[in-house]
Amino acid sequence: MKQKNLLNISIPFGIRCRCTIQKWVDWIFFPLLAPVIIFILKYVQKNRIKDLKKIRMLFKRIAGESKIPTLICANHLTKVDSIYIHHAFASLPFYWRHFRLFSWNIPAKENFWTKPLDRLVTYLGKCIPIVRTGTPEHHKEVLDTLRYLLARGELCTVFPEGGRSPDGRVNVQNVRYGVGTILNGLPDYRVLCVYMRAENQKEMSDLPPKGDTLYFDFKVITPQSIQTGRRAERDISRTIIEKIKEMEDLYFEKYKS
Amino acid sequence: MEEKVIFEKVLEILKPYVREAEDLKTATEETDILNDLKVNSSRLVDIILAIEDEFDIEVSDDEADEVQTIGDTVSLITGKI
Numbered sequence: 575m576k577q578k579n580l581l582n583i584s585i586p587f588g589i590r591c592r593c594t595i596q597k598w599v600d601w602i603f604f605p606l607l608a609p610v611i612i613f614i615l616k617y618v619q620k621n622r623i624k625d626l627k628k629i630r631m632l633f634k635r636i637a638g639e640s641k642i643p644t645l646i647c648a649n650h651l652t653k654v655d656s657i658y659i660h661h662a663f664a665s666l667p668f669y670w671r672h673f674r675l676f677s678w679n680i681p682a683k684e685n686f687w688t689k690p691l692d693r694l695v696t697y698l699g700k701c702i703p704i705v706r707t708g709t710p711e712h713h714k715e716v717l718d719t720l721r722y723l724l725a726r727g728e729l730c731t732v733f734p735e736g737g738r739s740p741d742g743r744v745n746v747q748n749v750r751y752g753v754g755t756i757l758n759g760l761p762d763y764r765v766l767c768v769y770m771r772a773e774n775q776k777e778m779s780d781l782p783p784k785g786d787t788l789y790f791d792f793k794v795i796t797p798q799s800i801q802t803g804r805r806a807e808r809d810i811s812r813t814i815i816e817k818i819k820e821m822e823d824l825y826f827e828k829y830k831s
Numbered sequence: 832m833e834e835k836v837i838f839e840k841v842l843e844i845l846k847p848y849v850r851e852a853e854d855l856k857t858a859t860e861e862t863d864i865l866n867d868l869k870v871n872s873s874r875l876v877d878i879i880l881a882i883e884d885e886f887d888i889e890v891s892d893d894e895a896d897e898v899q900t901i902g903d904t905v906s907l908i909t910g911k912i
Contacts, residue, residue, distance in 0.1 A: 707872075710896045736873060750873040804876055804892075 585722045589715070593723060596697065601673045603698050608666050615661060620785040621772070623662045629790050633663040636766065636794055637675050641727035643760050645720075646677055647753060647814050648768035649744050649822065650733035653685065653780045657699075659731060659768060662790050677729035680704045680716060682737070706736070713752065720756050724763065732756070734815050738778035744822045749815040754807030757797070765814055768792045769821035773829075789829070791821050832912060837886075837905050844881045845901075848874045860902030886912055 615621055623629065637644065648659060656679045660669070669676040683703035686696045696703060704716045720730050736750040757763050769791045772782035782788060795817055799809035842855050849855060850869035854862075864870050870878070879895045882888070882904065888911040898904050 748871075748873070751876050804880060808876065808880065
């Protein structure tokens with residue numbers, strides 16, 4: 575049985591239920607799990623976010639102003655980038671009160687689904703695992719689920735490169751068009767492009783360097799295409815990755831020249 | 832258009848996306864695009880779009896999903912022109 579929402583995005587009833595249940599369970603366990611993760615990040619990893627207050631103020635203004643479907647697209651350097659994005663954008667009490675703004679993620683199942691503890695944390699962290707080498711049907715189901723969640727005003731985070739950048743730099747040629755597939759056809763949407771980097775991050779790693787401060791920059795764009803179908807998806811995806819690359823160039827111009 | 836010509840044109844389209852250009856010299860109809868030529872799966876869409884432009888055809892998502900080998904690609908094109 576399939577259910578169509580107001581934006582004509584059809585999604586199986588079972589998946590709708592699964593998302594709703596997961597969101598409620600995650601919200602209930604959020605006050606137990608999130609402080610532990612933030613403690614590790616701040617006091618074990620000893621990482622800090624540059625201009626944290628300013629970032630949070632801007633995020634509240636952008637995300638809180640309307641329920642336009644908003645997709646967060648970021649560069650990808652470590653396995654825990656999405657946790658740092660969450661931490662940079664808002665405080666735990668804010669997320670507790672506005673849980674839709676705690677974004678959904680799509681981690682690679684092969685990385686986060688092997689150990690029971692990882693599975694639990696992934697489930698409780700609003701994650702929908704994707705099998706990178708999965709069937710086209712599986713990929714379509716995950717992307718449809720994200721479109722459905724976006725249409726309901728939930729935030730979702732994706733990494734347009736599909737994986738971490740091996741040499742530590744955004745590779746425009748490596749963009750995956752799934753991000754365009756998610757957005758193409760939505761009547762209204764915006765993309766929050768994020769560029770983040772630890773000051774001593776040279777190449778991809780599991781975690782940011784210990785004790786490092788992380789730089790964050792973000793821009794809101796509404797990528798469009800005059801094309802249809804796959805060509806539109808390609809145009810949208812390329813616009814997003816090119817914006818992230820532009821933000822990276824700005825970072826290196828400002829801090830590394 | 833002869834199948835041989837289509838085959839050559841497909842090889843030309845694949846050239847920018849294969850890891851080792853040398854592999855194309857020994858490619859046959861049975862050559863698997865992803866496994867043998869080590870084409871990044873996310874570039875398959877670019878290949879399909881290039882094929883649409885080159886042969887002035889339209890390929891549906893389902894048809895694109897069926898393509899695995901160079902022979903599959905040639906058959907798909909042959910059936911549409």
